[in-house]
Amino acid sequence: MRVVLDTSVLVSALMVQLGYPAAIYRRWEEGDFTLLICKEKLAELRATLRKPAIARRLKPYKAGAWSTC
Numbered sequence: 001m002r003v004v005l006d007t008s009v010l011v012s013a014l015m016v017q018l019g020y021p022a023a024i025y026r027r028w029e030e031g032d033f034t035l036l037i038c039k040e041k042l043a044e045l046r047a048t049l050r051k052p053a054i055a056r057r058l059k060p061y062k063a064g065a066w067s068t069c
Helices: 007-015 020-029 039-050 060-067
Strands: none
Touching: 007 020, 007 039
16 A cells, blocks of 8 residues: 655654554554655655754654655
């Protein structure tokens, strides 16, 4: 199965370890589906993760994996 996730779902999953976004993220990490993402969506995700209010709430190793893609 291939899935496209909204930026807000990905950011929420990185910020909060509970709830539906985190469960979806874990399913992707476990290989239950292939995440599809275009360069524009990846740029939006990087920009969002760099916002000070978001960056303060993330562990660097989690945000770092997405900012280097």
